[in-house]
Amino acid sequence: MNRQKITRIDNARLRGREGLYTLNIDGAGRIASIEKNTSHAALAADGRIDAAGGLVLPSFIDLHLHLDLAYSLELVPENRSGTLLEAIALYSEAKKSFTPGNVCERALRAIRDEISFGTGAIRNHVDVGSTAELRLCEGVLAAREKMKDFIDIEVVTFPQDGVIRDHGALDRMKAAMKMGCDIVGGIAHYERTPRDSQRQIELLFDLAEEFDCRIDCHIDETDSPESRCVEYLAAETVKRGWQGRVTASHVCALASYEPVHAAKVIGLLAEAQVHVVTNPGVNLHLQGRFDTYPKRRGLTRVRELMAAGVNVSAGQDCIKDPFYPFGTGQMLEVAHLLAHADHLSSPNQLGSVMDAITINPARSMRRTDYGTMPGCQADLVILPVDTLQEAIRCRPRPAAVLKRGVRLLMK
Ligand SMILES: [Zn+2]
Missing domain, CATH: 2.30.40.10 (Urease, subunit C, domain 1)
Known part of the structure; x- marks a missing residue:
């Protein structure tokens, strides 16, 4: 460059x-x-x-990306159901053969794409656990180092295969934090039972306290109204005094809650100052897969969250991988999709859409x-x-x- x-x-x-x-x-x-x-x-x-x-x-900010996954579509068998669950299973098998060098190369390609479209900062979730070990993390950290003069990258330790389900995940997350990751990640809804999901959230806070760092947790990435992890995340945020330091990524299930419960959860998120990230392209693509017609859109309640004062950002999430075969690293495309998915079309609403890829993620990154x-x-x-x-x-x-x-x- x-x-x-x-x-x-x-x-x-x-x-x-x-x-x-x-x-x-x-x-x-x-x-x-x-x-x-x-x-x-x-x-x-x-x-x-x-x-x-x-x-x-100001340069765009992509607050939710997976660089270790980027451009892995051809390295993984086809996702026939198109669901999140099949993508996780396919990627779990494929990542066994990934090396830090291979991950770094694909990550660099995705970072260059993002910069070419005007992105100046990224929050990346890197897969760590007993299958990924620390190889993917090594690759992503090497890519960040190479590109440090051109883009700011925060790295989240992301236990893709769970924390309770994957016994080796927590130790790997600790090691990844020591290697230079910035934020503790999670995937609360992916545990086997609601009790395990709650236990995962408690462990994430323990780890965040140990490293005095922020949390960004994949949460309720499902259409099921039974998935109620995010209220626990908000409650724990208040209990631990972590207000403003926690991000909830996806929060799709909130869109399927009945209105009274949704209002309660939105109030809790506002009270706990939890930041929310929606990933419009990926949510439209992966959610609604169990619906016939009408099909749900999959995104969280963006306009209702914003109206309640919750800081909402939009992310790219995936670039050409088993979860999502599209994605170019262009944040204006993400904004375009968000505008469509939540009917945000008036001049004021388009201002909010632009906020979701600029000043809102800057707040989550605590950029002053x-x-x-x-x-x-x-x-x-x-x-x-x-x-x-x-x-x-x-x-x-x-x-x-x-x-x-x-x-x-x-x-
Ligand atoms: Zn993600």
Whole structure:
């Protein structure tokens, strides 16, 4: 990847502001100042970009991704049922032969895809357990190291095969944290009984306390209204004083709860300040598989969560793997799918959709220097469209992508 230091962006359109602006970028890669454009004729000089009236946004954040899975579709037998459960079983067999080198290579390809579409930060869930051992984690951490100048990556220790079901998982998660992972992951709904699911959640908190770290748990990724792990996660969050440090990923079952219970659970999530991540493409694809007609959409109650003040983000989740044969690493495509799946189409609602791939995940990552304001890190994406609605409708390739004030040019 080639790099070019940028000192100034002219003719930039900024979200929620009228007119065109110039963004000055300092030597530390931060936005030093923003001025209203005095002239529309930008000087073409080294270190300057003419945004030509295009929308300049903070780089997208993909808050839910599996880099060890990326581009593994051809390495795994076909998922005939198309269900989550078959995908887990198929991947469990296939990953026995994966090496750190093979994982790193596929992860790098996916990271480059994400950057090319304007992603500046990723939260990755890496499979650790008695089958994956630490090989997949080694591969993903190596990819993160190689790309550290171009993208920020948080790594979650993800026990894909369960924690109670897979006796070796907890020790591997501890070891992975010591290797440099940042966040404790989980898969609460995948245990054999509700009691084991609760026990898993308690163990995740024990581990998070040991490492004084955040939690991001795959939870209730099913259409079954009987799957009620997330209320336990919220209750435990309050009990342990972990408010604001816990993310619940997927939370699909919430969409199938009857309204009174759903309202109670949404209230609990708001009280516990649990962040929620929806993965619209993957949820649409994997959920509803046991339905005939009408078929459920599979996503959690995005608009209701947002209305209750819950911080909701949207993730890519999968890129061409046994769980999901699609996925390109383009967060604007994720936003486009989210808008469709929850009927989010008014200008205000499209603003919320854009929030779900920008400022909301930044909050989950606890980024305090994220945005297009003076003092923010110049992690920026310049899009060749003039409105947020057009960005989501057309999903264009960025005109430029910047990391800490440096333009990244894909070879
Ligand atoms: Zn996932």
